[in-house]
Amino acid sequence: MGLTGVGGGSLMTPLLTLLFGVSPTVAVGTDLAFASITKAAGTFTHRLRGTVDWQVVRLLCFGAVPAAIVATLGLKHFGALDKEISQIIRYSIAGSVFLTVIALLFKARMLAWLNAHPEKQLQGKQLTAATIIAGALLGTLVTISSIGAGAIGATLLVMLYPRMPSAQIAGTDIAYAVPLTAIAAFGHWWLGSIHWDLLGSLLLGSLPGITLGSMAARAVPEKFLRGLLATTLTIVAAKLVL
Template identity: 85%
Template sequence: MTLTYIFSGFAVGTLVGLTGVGGGSLMTPLLTLLFGVSPTVAVGTDLAFASITKATGTFTHRLRGTVEWHVVRLLCYGALPAAVVATLFLKNFGALDKEIGQLIRYSIAVSVLLTVVALLFKGKMLNWLNKHPEKQLQGKNLAIATIVSGAVLGTLVTISSIGAGAIGATLLVMLYPRMSAAHIAGTDIAYAVPLTAIAAFGHWWLGSIDWVLLGSLLIGSLPGITLGSMAARAVPEKFLRGLLATTLTLVAAKLVL
């Protein structure tokens, strides 16, 4: 089984490298549906996995100067308290109970579908905003919207481990349409580091992290991400995103049904 987990980590890492979509939208459903890991343990383990991999990515983006730290700060104002509240909710209502497990399963499905929407319509949303600059938020309203977005993402990520990647990047594009793609990616990864770390710590407190599984996934994913990143230019992005969106839609349907 350990070799299977390593291979799965490699496969997900490769897809993340190819598409840039967060591993949570792929890894958590994979653990839940294919390997029968309980939803709570799948979420907790994936959060620990994400906190490690995203920390590495943030270091790289920081060296390149592609992190907007004032935006990271605003997102964290909303995301970190939301992660703590969501963890306390899981603790008080029994994170390992069957009913809560089913709630988490549905939360994963909703988060996966939101990722699909983000994949398919991010470009159209950005084009609309560029054509209607008067609709773009400014000043205090922009700051408040960023904090609220952080709170929504913090809740989604803590409960389902999904949201910090494609959904977070899409929200950043909508709020900051003038920000370059590199800075969107760097900022999205940077705020996710403390968020996933706090959420992972909360799941460790709840006892819902499988450390052997985590180690196996990391062994496979790190070379997978490297390989996928190297091959990204050779595969048409439109084809990859379409394939990924179709797969995730089927995953969400399977989770609900």
């Protein structure tokens, strides 16, 4: 996360499943609790810098929060800890990872296309409706797989608001994810799918890890890092499916 700004959920959740044998549902719930804490700290920093568009945050939350609640109730109804549901969640994680790879690789091209075709950019009520719908999609995706609030969310923001500065894209993406991940994490706590000891260990490791990664990021080209991350995520997603 310190090196690239993304990869927390998209790497952590599948690695908890593949390397440590954590069930997909527990991996999702624990990662959501982790994300709600770390993103809250990030939002505080972005708020001090004035790099959050709170109107866009509200629109995203109008879609994301109800979707997270509905998705949680769906998991409760179908039995989140059942083996069949865990397998579905495993495939959902793989699909979310593939979407993250696409977002990483093609975000710049999509932005360039939008800038070359300004007539295709949404305005007014259409933009408002599209933002709420994007929030609902992200809310469902994040609650089920814990993946999507980072790279996918940022890519959707770039597509909907191509004129928004990069720093504001990052700040807005983090800020809307705080209530989303918090509500989704609360839902998974209700479902009994959070491993609290594991969460504590992740938090202890993440603080020095993010610091070291942020320091090293200055010396490593971003293009190389994103390519490496995209390759790693593709391998992880394929492993989850196979």
